[in-house]
Amino acid sequence: MRAGRSLKTRILLFLGGLTAVLMMVMLVSVLLRWRTLVLDTHRQKALAVAQTFASSLLDALIYQESRPLRDEEFLANHIHRFLVVNPDIKSLALYDPRGTPIFRSQLAETADLPEPFGHVSPLEEPLIRIYRSQALGWVIETTLFLRIHNREWGWLRMAFDAEPVRTQLRALFFLFYGLGVGFVLVLLGAAYLIVDRLTRSLRQLVEEMQQFDLERPLPTKLKPGDDEVGQLASSFNTLKDRLVQSRRQLLDAQRQIYHAEKLASIGRLAAGVAHEINNPLHGLKSCLFTIQEEAHNAEEVRRFASLADEAATRISNVVEKLLNFSRQKAQQRSAMDLNEVVDKALALLAYRIDKEKITIVKELDPALPTIYADAELLGQVVVNMLINSCDSMQEGGEIRISTSLSDNAHVRILIADTGCGIPEEHLDKIFDPFFTTKEDGRGTGLGLSVSLGIVEAHGGSIHVSSQVGVGTTFLVTLPIGAEP
Amino acid sequence: MLRRWAYAVIPFLLLAAISLVLYAVVMDIRTTSRPARTEPPDMATAKRDTIFVGVVSRFAPSLIYEGYQPTIDYLNASTPYHFALRLGRSYEETIKQLDRGEIHLAFVGTYVYVKERQHYPIRCILRPRNRQHQPYFRSVLVTRADSPIAGPGDLGGKRLALPSPLSFSANWMLRAELPAHGLRPQDLGAVRHFDFHHTVIYEILSGRFDAGVVKDRVAEEFLDKGIRIVSASPPIPGSPLIVRSDLDSALVSAVREALLRIDARRPEYRRLLHDWDPEFIHGFAPAEDSDYDGADRVLVTGRDDL
Numbered sequence: 001m002r003a004g005r006s007l008k009t010r011i012l013l014f015l016g017g018l019t020a021v022l023m024m025v026m027l028v029s030v031l032l033r034w035r036t037l038v039l040d041t042h043r044q045k046a047l048a049v050a051q052t053f054a055s056s057l058l059d060a061l062i063y064q065e066s067r068p069l070r071d072e073e074f075l076a077n078h079i080h081r082f083l084v085v086n087p088d089i090k091s092l093a094l095y096d097p098r099g100t101p102i103f104r105s106q107l108a109e110t111a112d113l114p115e116p117f118g119h120v121s122p123l124e125e126p127l128i129r130i131y132r133s134q135a136l137g138w139v140i141e142t143t144l145f146l147r148i149h150n151r152e153w154g155w156l157r158m159a160f161d162a163e164p165v166r167t168q169l170r171a172l173f174f175l176f177y178g179l180g181v182g183f184v185l186v187l188l189g190a191a192y193l194i195v196d197r198l199t200r201s202l203r204q205l206v207e208e209m210q211q212f213d214l215e216r217p218l219p220t221k222l223k224p225g226d227d228e229v230g231q232l233a234s235s236f237n238t239l240k241d242r243l244v245q246s247r248r249q250l251l252d253a254q255r256q257i258y259h260a261e262k263l264a265s266i267g268r269l270a271a272g273v274a275h276e277i278n279n280p281l282h283g284l285k286s287c288l289f290t291i292q293e294e295a296h297n298a299e300e301v302r303r304f305a306s307l308a309d310e311a312a313t314r315i316s317n318v319v320e321k322l323l324n325f326s327r328q329k330a331q332q333r334s335a336m337d338l339n340e341v342v343d344k345a346l347a348l349l350a351y352r353i354d355k356e357k358i359t360i361v362k363e364l365d366p367a368l369p370t371i372y373a374d375a376e377l378l379g380q381v382v383v384n385m386l387i388n389s390c391d392s393m394q395e396g397g398e399i400r401i402s403t404s405l406s407d408n409a410h411v412r413i414l415i416a417d418t419g420c421g422i423p424e425e426h427l428d429k430i431f432d433p434f435f436t437t438k439e440d441g442r443g444t445g446l447g448l449s450v451s452l453g454i455v456e457a458h459g460g461s462i463h464v465s466s467q468v469g470v471g472t473t474f475l476v477t478l479p480i481g482a483e484p
Numbered sequence: 485m486l487r488r489w490a491y492a493v494i495p496f497l498l499l500a501a502i503s504l505v506l507y508a509v510v511m512d513i514r515t516t517s518r519p520a521r522t523e524p525p526d527m528a529t530a531k532r533d534t535i536f537v538g539v540v541s542r543f544a545p546s547l548i549y550e551g552y553q554p555t556i557d558y559l560n561a562s563t564p565y566h567f568a569l570r571l572g573r574s575y576e577e578t579i580k581q582l583d584r585g586e587i588h589l590a591f592v593g594t595y596v597y598v599k600e601r602q603h604y605p606i607r608c609i610l611r612p613r614n615r616q617h618q619p620y621f622r623s624v625l626v627t628r629a630d631s632p633i634a635g636p637g638d639l640g641g642k643r644l645a646l647p648s649p650l651s652f653s654a655n656w657m658l659r660a661e662l663p664a665h666g667l668r669p670q671d672l673g674a675v676r677h678f679d680f681h682h683t684v685i686y687e688i689l690s691g692r693f694d695a696g697v698v699k700d701r702v703a704e705e706f707l708d709k710g711i712r713i714v715s716a717s718p719p720i721p722g723s724p725l726i727v728r729s730d731l732d733s734a735l736v737s738a739v740r741e742a743l744l745r746i747d748a749r750r751p752e753y754r755r756l757l758h759d760w761d762p763e764f765i766h767g768f769a770p771a772e773d774s775d776y777d778g779a780d781r782v783l784v785t786g787r788d789d790l
Binding site: 017020024028031032035039055058059062063066128129130131132138148149150151162165166169170172173177 | 495499502503506507509510511513514515541544545546548549550553554556557560568569570571572759
């Protein structure tokens with residue numbers, strides 16, 4: 001499991017991302033709102049100071065114009081006194097209604113303050129603006145039109161130092177930034193601990209699942225709990241116990257089936273053996289009885305002795321085949337030509353094939369590779385199959401036999417006849433020893449059993465398909481093998 | 485591995501970029517300038533000769549302008565002349581300015597006019613109306629609502645608050661009412677003048693003075709606030725607008741015509757008068773010197789025999 005895709009990482013990424021975004025939106029909103037309040041407060045403060053001074057300045061202007069003897073320094077003194085007690089005012093300028101300067105503080109004379117008006121024009125409301133001046137730095141400038149109703153005295157422009165505002169905003173920014181980062185970190189830490197605690201149980205569960213072996217079940221390390229993970233662990237433990245129990249029951253059932261099948265095979269074997277031996281044995285007993293009764297008749301004795309010998313030979317053959325089936329002949333593998341094996345088998349049965357007017361269609365692949373197998377045993381397999389095909393046809397018929405390359409590692413022999421076919425219910429029994437549908441004396445029921453044993457001993461397989469009244473097809477697949 | 489590093493670094497780079505932008509936004513406090521209007525000044529007005537109207541600066545000059553400038557604005561708009569206020573530090577100074585021709589018209593008090601018309605060539609042309617649309621006012625003696633004082637005769641030994649010594653109300657009490665009730669100022673516990681009629685009311689309400697004299701207009705504002713009127717003067721013509729006797733009759737006519745046109749009972753004029761000095765918000769009535777003869781007699785006899 002890659003760490004980048006773990007549940008813990010995904011939860012933390014999602015939670016962290018979501019929290020960070022939400023915190024950022026919230027803090028930015030509050031910060032900007034706070035910034036607006038700070039700016040408004042300073043603007044209002046500047047405006048209040050300006051308006052207060054404008055009121056007293058109006059009185060001074062009125063006094064000045066009403067006095068019979070004009071005191072030219074009265075106004076300047078009034079403004080200077082105000083500037084002395086308000087050091088945060090960086091510049092102050094007074095204009096008459098036509099825009100001609102009446103008074104300008106020292107800085108105002110050199111400051112690059114933008115003109116507030118193109119010409120004389122009454123403002124309905126005070127003009128407040130914040131900007132950066134090269135000479136004065138950041139300033140909050142208020143411009144008031146000095147008028148009472150329609151009587152106009154001029155303009156008052158005051159520039160307040162705005163650097164304290166920026167200092168306050170800077171502190172505010174870092175305060176919010178620190179709070180935001182701190183909050184996100186604390187939240188992520190808490191989330192990590194919670195998620196780690198949650199996923200630890202899941203990780204243990206996963207490890208236990210990966211290590212679980214039905215063959216060697218180990219005692220569980222998971223502790224059932226009240227929460228969902230605990231319930232999951234509890235369910236897993238229950239499931240594990242059920243699997244172990246089911247496995248045990250399955251093995252028991254398999255053993256019982258195997259035993260029953262073994263008993264059935266033994267029964268069929270015994271029945272087959274008894275049947276095969278019983279007939280010649282009765283013949284033998286009959287011959288011996290006749291010999292005993294006709295002891296004086298040498299001719300009869302010789303004849304029945306010969307018959308008895310024949311019956312004994314048949315019994316001996318049955319016993320020998322039975323022994324061969326149980327012992328299996330030791331394989332002697334060598335390079336061989338499968339087509340040659342087929343030709344020899346056909347030659348061996350040529351008399352019967354001609355006699356029973358069976359047509360042989362031979363399709364042998366001339367490019368068939370040499371395989372490594374026991375040629376004698378495979379010849380026995382082909383003969384057994386051909387005999388079965390011949391036995392399945394009453395009069396005439398066709399047997400098609402072909403060889404071909406199945407894949408790069410296997411070859412196959414296909415033997416298809418147009419015989420009576422095998423009923424479906426017998427298909428799974430035809431390879432059982434002594435199972436036969438032939439009439440008594442024509443088959444021992446060992447041919448296909450022996451053939452399957454030989455083919456499987458070579459690492460191959462036999463597949464049979466049949467349809468009653470149409471015919472049967474045997475497909476033998478054999479590995480090419482390697483030189484021993 | 486590179487991709488994982490990119491996933492880890494990109495959020496931090498993004499956060500740093502957003503932080504820088506946000507910092508710049510927070511620290512950039514400049515505001516957009518609102519363009520000022522560029523109307524040229526009224527040069528026609530500037531070129532006209534100015535007619536100065538004298539007013540005594542009883543309050544801060546800007547407050548005087550708040551009350552009187554609307555009247556000046558109205559005259560500027562309603563006549564071919566250009567008027568401007570000229571503040572005087574006292575009634576005497578205003579009368580002298582009028583006499584010297586430094587000002588052309590003046591708002592003065594009833595008592596000042598009655599007193600000074602004997603010494604200077606001045607005459608009244610208009611007088612203000614009261615709430616009942618009558619061209620007079622009354623001076624009233626007021627006490628706290630719970631005071632036992634029932635009239636001027638009860639003022640013996642009491643503390644009396646009065647407006648300016650040059651106000652009609654103060655002189656009515658000192659020169660007419662007290663003598664009429666057999667009292668002299670020294671018979672009272674204390675007599676003190678204050679600059680404003682409202683201050684007289686506040687002194688009574690605070691309990692520092694037992695009684696006081698104010699204009700009826702001011703007293704009526706406090707009738708439901710603990711003030712009671714116990715005595716009133718006969719109707720007295722209000723503070724007149726005066727001119728020098730030889731002032732251009734066309735100018736006088738223009739001023740009279742403009743101000744008499746105002747009918748405070750009509751809504752359009754009520755809106756106009758809203759910002760005017762409270763003395764003038766009910767409009768004006770024509771005034772002749774003879775209208776103030778009665779006031780002269782009141783100061784002597786305590787009654788208006790007209």
